[in-house]
Amino acid sequence: MGKFLVRRLVNYVVLIMLATTFAYLLAATTLSPRVNYEERSPRPTEEQVDQRLDELNLNDKTPLAERWVVWASGVAKGDFGKTVTGTPVNDEIERRVWVSLRLIIVGTVLGSVIGVAVGAYAAVKQYRLFDKASTAGAFFVLAVPAVVIALSLQVFATMFNQAVGAQVFVYNGEGTLGLEAGFWGTLWDRLKHMILPTLALALAQFAAFSRYQRNMMLDVLGSDFVRTARAKGLNRRDALLKHALRTALIPTVTYFTFTFGVMMAGTTFTEKIYNWNGMGSWVVDSIVTNDVHAVAAVSCFMAVCIMAASFLSDILYAWLDPRVRVS
Amino acid sequence: MSMSAEHAALEADPGHGGADEVRVSGRWVNVLRQMLATRRVIVGLACIVLLTAMAWIGPLFNPWEFGERDYSAFLQPPSPDHLWGTDDTGRDIFVNTMVGLQKSIVIGILVAVLSTFIAAVVGAFAGYFLGVTDRVLMWITDLALVLPSFLILAILYPALRDKGWVVFVILLAAFMWMVTSKMVRGMTISLKEREYVLAAHYMGVPAWRIIFRHIIPNMSSLLVVDATINVSAAIITETSLSYFGFGVQPPDVSLGSLIAAGSRSATTHPWLFVFCTGLLVVLVLAVNLIGDGLRDALDPQSKHRS
Numbered sequence: 001m002g003k004f005l006v007r008r009l010v011n012y013v014v015l016i017m018l019a020t021t022f023a024y025l026l027a028a029t030t031l032s033p034r035v036n037y038e039e040r041s042p043r044p045t046e047e048q049v050d051q052r053l054d055e056l057n058l059n060d061k062t063p064l065a066e067r068w069v070v071w072a073s074g075v076a077k078g079d080f081g082k083t084v085t086g087t088p089v090n091d092e093i094e095r096r097v098w099v100s101l102r103l104i105i106v107g108t109v110l111g112s113v114i115g116v117a118v119g120a121y122a123a124v125k126q127y128r129l130f131d132k133a134s135t136a137g138a139f140f141v142l143a144v145p146a147v148v149i150a151l152s153l154q155v156f157a158t159m160f161n162q163a164v165g166a167q168v169f170v171y172n173g174e175g176t177l178g179l180e181a182g183f184w185g186t187l188w189d190r191l192k193h194m195i196l197p198t199l200a201l202a203l204a205q206f207a208a209f210s211r212y213q214r215n216m217m218l219d220v221l222g223s224d225f226v227r228t229a230r231a232k233g234l235n236r237r238d239a240l241l242k243h244a245l246r247t248a249l250i251p252t253v254t255y256f257t258f259t260f261g262v263m264m265a266g267t268t269f270t271e272k273i274y275n276w277n278g279m280g281s282w283v284v285d286s287i288v289t290n291d292v293h294a295v296a297a298v299s300c301f302m303a304v305c306i307m308a309a310s311f312l313s314d315i316l317y318a319w320l321d322p323r324v325r326v327s
Numbered sequence: 328m329s330m331s332a333e334h335a336a337l338e339a340d341p342g343h344g345g346a347d348e349v350r351v352s353g354r355w356v357n358v359l360r361q362m363l364a365t366r367r368v369i370v371g372l373a374c375i376v377l378l379t380a381m382a383w384i385g386p387l388f389n390p391w392e393f394g395e396r397d398y399s400a401f402l403q404p405p406s407p408d409h410l411w412g413t414d415d416t417g418r419d420i421f422v423n424t425m426v427g428l429q430k431s432i433v434i435g436i437l438v439a440v441l442s443t444f445i446a447a448v449v450g451a452f453a454g455y456f457l458g459v460t461d462r463v464l465m466w467i468t469d470l471a472l473v474l475p476s477f478l479i480l481a482i483l484y485p486a487l488r489d490k491g492w493v494v495f496v497i498l499l500a501a502f503m504w505m506v507t508s509k510m511v512r513g514m515t516i517s518l519k520e521r522e523y524v525l526a527a528h529y530m531g532v533p534a535w536r537i538i539f540r541h542i543i544p545n546m547s548s549l550l551v552v553d554a555t556i557n558v559s560a561a562i563i564t565e566t567s568l569s570y571f572g573f574g575v576q577p578p579d580v581s582l583g584s585l586i587a588a589g590s591r592s593a594t595t596h597p598w599l600f601v602f603c604t605g606l607l608v609v610l611v612l613a614v615n616l617i618g619d620g621l622r623d624a625l626d627p628q629s630k631h632r633s
Contacts, residue, residue, distance in 0.1 A: 148608065287482055
């Protein structure tokens with residue numbers, strides 16, 4: 001088992017390295033940081049631009065292989081180079097990861113917990129009104145792309161604000177810039193900024209998890225061990241909660257782990273629409289600003305997250321489900 | 328899967344089970360009957376047909392051409408003159424949305440068919456030959472899974488934008504086949520031990536023909552369901568990319584680029600936003616309903632869930 005895991009990990013590391021290199025080469029050949037300097041006034045001379053780009057290791061006049069060697073030797077030491085503005089990419093990652101985490105933790109946990117509860121209850125009440133309503137709701141939300149969810153919430157918030165005549169919902173940025181309101185004031189301000197993007201994330205998660213949990217629960221409800229639990233005299237509630245739900249939660253937990261990893265850099269739309277400067281919005285920002293090193297760093301980060309997520313969810317599954325462990 | 332369906336067909340048709348003539352209705356006839364008995368599929372199909380008819384026939388009855396500007400009506404709300412209003416350059420929203428809808432439907436279907444085809448071929452070859460072929464193909468699959476597709480598409484497509492939207496279809500499909508191909512590989516490994524495959528093999532049928540004649544057709548139910556689900560996935564990806572300006576480029580329009588244009592003034596001029604968003608949601612919902620119903624009709628295990 002240990003040897004198998006190590007081999008898989010090595011395989012993952014190689015895949016991540018390749019993916020990052022591919023992203024770097026693609027970005028370095030198609031994006032042109034030189035363009036960023038052309039619109040400045042006064043327009044810098046070509047020598048100045050060359051000098052600046054050389055400092056950043058982004059000069060397209062240097063052969064690609066040479067630039068790649070400099071970049072790769074930096075990455076090998078854990079340094080992802082500099083952004084187009086000259087700040088270290090590593091600092092930027094650190095800052096953005098926290099922004100994204102704040103959003104994702106609350107959003108996914110909220111969405112999945114409510115989704116699991118609703119899905120499990122719907123399975124118990126199969127074909128009743130609650131089941132039909134929740135299924136219809138989940139189907140509807142699943143058909144709405146993340147972009148549209150985020151935008152629609154924004155539109156509703158704006159209309160609500162206009163109707164009330166006060167700024168109840170805020171939907172721009174992580175916090176008010178230059179706000180001085182003490183600790184509690186700042187916290188409140190941050191919370192207010194979090195509500196809508198978190199809701200946008202949680203809604204989509206809710207729909208996915210409630211569908212998933214309902215199916216898992218229905219598979220379990222008809223099984224022998226639940227019948228046995230009832231037959232040995234457990235009341236319905238205990239049999240459902242302790243025997244059925246617990247078993248049906250195993251695949252959901254692994255699904256959650258996987259989703260969380262994928263979300264780490266996959267909240268591009270929500271972050272971008274609500275102007276949060278997290279990892280997700282960096283995907284778009286780095287391309288728009290021709291930031292080659294940032295593109296490579298984001299790709300690496302996403303690859304690591306996806307790999308870690310699938311690895312962890314596999315291990316977790318084997319750990320939680322004895323049937324998998326045996327085979 | 329196919330055996331159980333035939334078995335079900337036998338059981339469902341006891342009346343014709345004479346002593347020497349057992350009539351089994353064909354698998355697809357059976358599936359079709361089951362599908363049509365599901366209300367979800369009917370609703371979904373009706374929506375799709377309606378939307379398709381609207382997208383292609385609707386503009387014919389509209390007095391305004393695509394790209395035509397009405398200089399007497401900028402940003403006008405819906406009126407008898409312009410059914411769904413006009414945008415800030417006087418273009419008719421109805422025609423714009425219909426053309427965008429056409430593009431979204433076409434892109435969705437093409438991408439789904441293409442990506443499912445790639446998945447079937449890659450997965451079947453990897454599962455049939457195993458060994459080195461399998462290693463190499465699965466390794467490529469893993470690499471494609473790890474690459475952040477949105478980022479790659481967003482960088483690549485603008486570089487190739489003058490090649491037109493067909494390139495966009497190919498690029499989208501190139502990043503959607505991986506998961507299915509892994510499933511196909513798993514099924515192929517078990518299918519290749521079946522007698523009919525072995526018989527074909529011993530009769531000297533070349534491997535590629537076994538794959539295309541015996542293996543892939545026997546997974547058709549999985550592939551059909553997958554293709555249907557991919558249609559909505561492709562439409563959503565296309566919308567998202569186009570929203571950020573990385574997808575369909577002007578003068579072409581798609582639902583995504585229309586939503587992007589309309590979202591900026593959604594509160595002040597709702598008609599720019601509401602119609603394209605609503606159509607998109609209905610389109611994806613309809614496709615999802617069909618996919619879900621199909622999966623239930625084809626997979627006997629999921630019967631009790633619907």
